Structures are given as C-alpha cells and as structure tokens.
Amino acid sequence: MLTFSPVSVSFFIMALFTIGGGLGVVTTRNLVHAALFLVLSLFGIAGLYVLLEAPYLAVIQVLVYVGAISILITITVMVTRRLMGIEETYNRQWPIAAIISGLLGAGLIALVVAQFGALTPVADVPVDNIEQLGRAFVTHQGFLLPFEVASVLLLAAMIGSIVISRDV
C-alpha cells in the first residue's frame, strides 16, 4: 500500500514535523521551547498545504501563523517571566485529559480509516488559483469592497494601538 514517491516521502517528513512539534509543545518544560516547537508544527502544516496543491493557504499559514502568531506567543511568554520553567508538567487531572484525548483521537482515526481510499476530489483545482484570487480582490464584481474595508479596519486598529500604548 505504501509507495515511495517524492510526494509521499515529503508527506511523511511534514507529518513528522507536525506531530513531533505538537508532542514537543505539550511535553517540554520550558515555555520558550514549547513556542519554538509550535512554530515547527505550524510549519509542517504549511508543508501539508503545499502537498494538497493549496499554495495560497500555505503562504498564508507561513505569514500568519509561523510569522506573526508565533512571534506574538514567544514575546508574550518572555514578558510573563514568572511562568517560565514550570516544574510540574503533569497535574492531577491528567487521567481525564488522557481519556478524552484518547477517545477523540480514536474517533478521528476511525473516521479517517472508514473514508480511506474512498476519497474523491471535491472540486478541480485551477492551475492559476492564486492569480484568480488576486484578480477577485481587485475587481468590483469580486471582493474589491471587502478588500478595501479591511484596510480601513487595519488603519483604525493601528491608530488605536498607538493611542493605547503610547506614553502620554
């Protein structure tokens, strides 16, 4: 069933990044390391998007999650120093957590296995999908108005963050 093609090899590498990073997040005691593991995991997901022929999602994943969100998390962790280097990794509720996540995991695996081999593509992926997306943002019959309004939103947010954070 397993065939070694470049795609499947890169899939396993990316899956390893994703799952390994996720494990690292929950097992490490150092919060900064946990944040870095999270970056690794999110990066793996970006790779999976590339394999799924969704380059736009992959780029957004890298920009937003790997870039912005992980920096935000890292800075937050570093600012709240007291939380760093927690000794206890487990608390008393771990059996309940284990049962719930075990059940959830089993359910998801059952779902995937039941669907195995029966997957059909939902829609054809156009080759130039990024180009189409770009055009949709700048034509008035597409998403021009929301696109422009988003910039007003960002402007207001920027003014607001300056107002709230500056020294008077």
Add this chain to the structure above:
Amino acid sequence: MTGFEAAAGDLPLVLQIVIPIVAEIGLLILLLVVLTMDLFTRSTRREAVGFVAAVGMLIIMGLNLVISFAWVNHPFFVENTVLGGMIRFDMLATIFRTMILLAAALACLIATDVEGLGRAGEFYAVTIAATLGMCLMSASADLVMLFLSLETASISLYILAGFLRNSETSSEAGIKYYLFGAFTSGLFLYGLSLIFGFTGTTNIYAIAEPLAALLDEGATSGVLGVVAALLLILVGFGFKISAVPFHFWTPDVYEGAPTPVTAFISTASKAASFALLVRVFDVIWPDAAAVYWTGLLAALAVITMTLGNVLALVQSNVKRLLAYSSIAQAGYTLIGVVALNQSTFGVAAVAFYMFMYVLTNIAAFTVVIVVANQIGGDDSQDFAGLHRRAPGLALAMTLALLSLSGVPPLAGFFGKFFLFSAAVDAGYVWLAVIGVLNSIVALYYYLVLIKVMWVDQAVEEGPLSFSTASSLVLWVTGAGMIIMGTVAGPWLGWAITAAENLTAMVP
C-alpha cells in the same frame, strides 16, 4: 457571480460603483482629513478637529440622503445587489445610515467638551472608522462583507471604550468589551461558516433557496445544522444589541467608557446591528425556518425587556440606569423583528423605533456629560435639584426620559405604538401585552429620576454652564423627539418605504 446580474440599463459603471457607497467614500475622505488636520492644529485648539468631523458627517448624511432619494428606485439598484453582491443599495440602508451618521456627528460634538477626548484627533478618526463600518453593516448583503463591516465597527468601538488609558474604569470597559466581543465574534463567524457550508454561497439573497431545500428534505441532520447555525448567529447579534443573556458587558462598558462613547455605542452601534439583524432574518431564513427563529426571538424579546427593566429599578448610577434601560429598549425593538416575518410593518416599526431611540439616548447622555463635567459625578444624587441650576438641562433630560418610557406627545410613544401594533398585526398579541406591562414598570424608574431632578434639593446651588456644542445637540435632539412624536406620519411613511424596499428583492 451572484445570480442577480440583471441588465445594468443605462447606468454608467462609475455610478453603479460610486452611488451605493457614497457615504463610505465620504467617510474615508473625512477620516484622512481629520488625521491630517490633527497634525497641523495646535494641541490647545484641537476641538476644531471634532467640529470638522461632526460637520463633515452631517454633510455626508445630507449628500447620501439626496443621492438615495434620486437613485434608489433605479431598476438596476432595485433588481441587483451591487459591487459583486457585497452590498445592497436600498431605502432601509439609507434610513439606518442617516441615523448612524447623525448619532456619530452628535457624539463627536458632545465629545469636544470632554477631558481627554475633545483634543485628541485620533478619537475622531477612530469614531469615523467605526461609523464607516456601521454604515456598511446596514447595507451588507454578503456574509463576507457583513462580518468585515461588523468587525470594523466593533474593533473601533473597543478602542474607543478604552480610550482614556489613564482611567481605570475606561481601560476595564475596553478590555471587557473586547473580550466579550472577540468571543461572540468567533461564535458568530462559526455560524456564518456553517451557513456557507450548507448552502455553498455567501450572498444572503441567494441563501434562502438552498436552505429551504435542506429543510424540505426532512433530514434531521439538516435541521439540526440549521438550528445550530441560527443559534450561533443569534449569539453574535445578541451581543451587539445587548439582548439578555448576552448583556453582561453592557452596564460595565456603558459606565466605564467615556460618556460620548457610551452614547455612540448605545445608539449607532445598536441601530446598525438592528439593520443587519432585520436584513439577515428577513432574507436569509426560508419560511420553513421561521418557526425556529420567531419563537427564539420572541423568547429573547420577553426576557430582554423584563430583565432590563427589573434590573434598572435598583440602579443608582445614571449611566448604569441608562444601560439597563437600553437593554430593555432592545427587547422592545426585538418585538418588531419577531413580527417582520408576518408583516412588513415590523421592519418599518423597527426603523422608526431605532431613529427615535438614537435621538433620545443621545440627548440623555449629553445631559449626563454636562452634569458629570460640572458636578463631578453621574450618580442620581448628582442630578438632585437640577431644575434650579440648569432648567434647560432638566427639561431636556425629562423629555428624553419621557420619550424612552413612551409618553405622548414624544417620539417614544409612536415608536412603542408602532412596535406593538406590528406585533398585533402579526398575531403576537401576548407579546404586545408583555411589552405594555414592561413599559409601565419602566415608567417608574424614569419618573424617579425626573422627581430627583425637579423635587429634590440640590447639595450645592449656583447655575451650571454648558458649551454651545452641548446646547446645540440638546436643541437638535429635543426638536427631533417632539417632531417625530407629533408629526409621525412622514417618518413612518419613510420607514414603510424602506420596509417595502427590503422585501422587494426577496426571491
């Protein structure tokens, strides 16, 4: 793309694009003007920025009105959603844009007197951004546009609520509003994505048909999914209009936020949310789903007005009292939303009520600002003997409170009358009865405050002075309340046109 690509007729492309968003274009220009002016004005004279913002918004309001009346009946706009299906250009959008712009202009005017806001150009800039979002909310016809405009308004309002960063209560209000808002936005978006998942389209005018098909199949999973989506969307709206049980942020935010911001949140934001609520619920849900949402909304209306009124009875702070009163007012307005499925009069009643409510609440909060500025507090004993110190203020506050409680000949009377008669029209007599009973309860706490102002002895004597801006706002809102309460006909006619306009395009 949207399925409504009817012939554009003789309308040039530029006009097709510009006319529906003329208010937003104007607001964007005004935003840039205000930001630039803030740079080049001396910090002691920056109230001027506020006056420019207010006058600018009034001009935009007038311009939008003129253009709407000239173009709204053009076949292209009647038959289509515009700008790629993102918005709809109709009289309902116009009527709500008018009240939003009016509320924003008046809020900017009363802010010019307030310490910490009046000379901050950024305050006016963010207010204009919020107004832009709200104007788009009242016209949105697409789930993407709807959510984006809602967020533009909300995020700007979080900033405004926490604007006085040196004041603990203002920061608390900002954070609370933000946390509640972010959480409900998430749920709301989840509901929207469910709807998109079920129907495969984001245009609200195209959603009803696939949704009806889904319900017709009788599949339990379909019904369950639709009900789940409905509930999630309702959480989002419930938060924005502060309906019980999503109202917990309201008293704290209203009390903590700078008072002009409170006035703005309680009027413009609520009006925009009701515009959106009316449009979405009128258009998106097929008749088969009406059983679910009318029942839910009727229950929401009853608990909202009852709880709002009961809790208002025990408040000693006037801003908190007005907060609970505004919760109750949202409950009354929901009656009109419940009725809209059976009669178009429901929509007209909601529009009329919101217009009256905007004028009335701005007047009330203006008085609160003047009193708080001069006496130093906004508890109800600070209002004691107000008629001796500032008869004009006491009179304006009395008018506002009587209008809120629905006493003729003020606007609130017709507002309530139309809402309740819409409910009776639609066969919800019991809802109208509960509304009337609630109005009687509400009359009590409004009258108590009136008694405090006219009968109780003031702690200090001496007349209060207030600025031209405040007195202008009080004159405008007071005249508005009396005109809408005596010559209600034309305004109701306008609202009815808007209601018919809304339903004109329902497929």
